[in-house]
Amino acid sequence: MAFGGYIREVRELRRRGDRSFSLRQVAGRVGIEPAYLSKIERGQTPPPSERTIRRLASELDEDADVLLAMAGKVSQDLQEIVMLRPKLFADLLRQLREAPDHAVLRVAREIRDGDW
Amino acid sequence: MIELRNDRLAFSFPEVHRDARCSISFMRTLRIxxxxxxxxxxxxLGPFPLHHVDDYADRVPQGWSDHGGVFMPMYQAEALWIxxxxxxxxxxxxxxxxxxxxTGKPFRNELRxxxxxxVVIPDQPWLDGFCVxxxxxxxxxxxxxGQGYTAEEQLTGxxxxxxxxxxxxxxxxxxxxKLMAERIFAHYDMDAICCSPPEPSAMxxxxxxxxxxxVYPDDHGYSAWERDVRSRCFVHLLNSGxxxxVTGFAPPYEPPTAGDYTEAGLPWFEYFDTDLEALEGAPRLDRLDSxxxxxxxxGKPPLDEGANVKPKPAQIERLRKNHAVRDESSAW
Structure with a gap:
């Protein structure tokens, strides 16, 4: 689903249980004009900045990385991680490209327990 | 398993249940x-930064690599809550x-x-100190x-x-x-630099x-716990100096004194859960010198707490389970 449509769907879902999720109030809390949010939701303008997407994610209780990906963006902190060791992380990501989720999760780093 | 995620210890037990997850963080706070x-x-005042001991194995105090785990910086006489x-x-x-x-008793891995x-999660949202x-x-x-102040030194010498x-x-x-079926869960709404470095000091x-x-008693009963499955972590405390x-990063700012914080009219908190009795404290811990x-x-002067540490009733926010948010990091 397109970014804007998804935002609208999630916001409307929240609004059914809580009227403070109206377009106007959500826009206010996120710090943008209601008209701008409306255009975003209807896909009439490109997705907003990473900062605004993060605020929307926080407001709608959605995962910021997922929303950024839907908007065709990669978060700044992830870019910095890759830029720091580009070859290492590029190789790693390519190797994991086809891996199933459970295999990717195994790569997560465990805190080592020692002798105490 | 335990992972480090955004300065939190993320515990998960997928071998027990896919929902078996919790996270533990160490919060900066005022010293009362x-x-x-x-x-x-x-x-x-926000979480302490956490690092894998293994990432700084050549720079951390001797013995920490044997323990494994994580470490975080703390100033001398700085307080924390979990x-x-x-x-x-x-x-x-x-x-x-x-x-x-x-209990004040020596550590052992097993539940007593x-x-x-x-303590039992989610009944216990936090722990600020020794249960006296x-x-x-x-x-x-x-x-x-090495200066004799810690509970460990006072009890073991x-x-x-x-x-x-x-x-x-x-x-x-x-x-x-069974609990899920009964839907009786409580749902929490929670979210000096040295030119010639001395041996890093442990705290x-x-x-x-x-x-x-x-500190709340176990409302589920001892038999509720999967006692053959556990994850454990040694959290080392590194002097912020x-x-x-050790890490190349600047340490967090020093927290304000309790006096300055109170003077600024900022909130203190009280948490209560009328459904649960509290555990008795541990006499062994109560006998320790603060x-x-x-x-x-x-014969040393008292630590500086700032003046006027008398939170007014209006400054005290009373928290219930569904409003158990105590992290005021945004205020600073």
């Missing part, structure tokens, strides 16, 4: 006055310098039923090992371990499923000022 008055809960977050019930043991913070030596009496704790305050030791046990999957936790906080030497008491005995 150590004057034997009882204080409400101070705020959270934040527990999760919906899946877990029994969590907390020790400081391998002294159990609930009588006296109960663990029913409804009262003495705040966790970091002090250098040795400055051997320091740090914090955390062990988590998940609830049995069958009990959890331990000493009892500080007195605070009103209840050596943090940059940092302040020990300094008096040594």
């Amino acid at each position: 006055p150590d004057d034997d008055h009882e204080y409400p809960l101070p705020p959270g 934040s527990f977050d999760g919906q899946y019930p877990m029994a969590v043991k907390v020790s400081a310098g391998k002294i159990d913070a609930v 039923r009588r006296p109960q030596d663990y 009496r029913k409804g009262l704790i003495r705040q966790f305050v970091a002090m250098p090992l 040795a400055a051997e371990h320091g740090g914090l030791q955390i062990v988590a046990y998940p609830m049995k999957a069958s009990r959890y499923e 331990g936790l000493a009892p500080g000022g007195m605070m009103r906080q209840e 050596q943090y940059r030497t 940092v302040g008491a020990r300094r008096v005995k040594e």
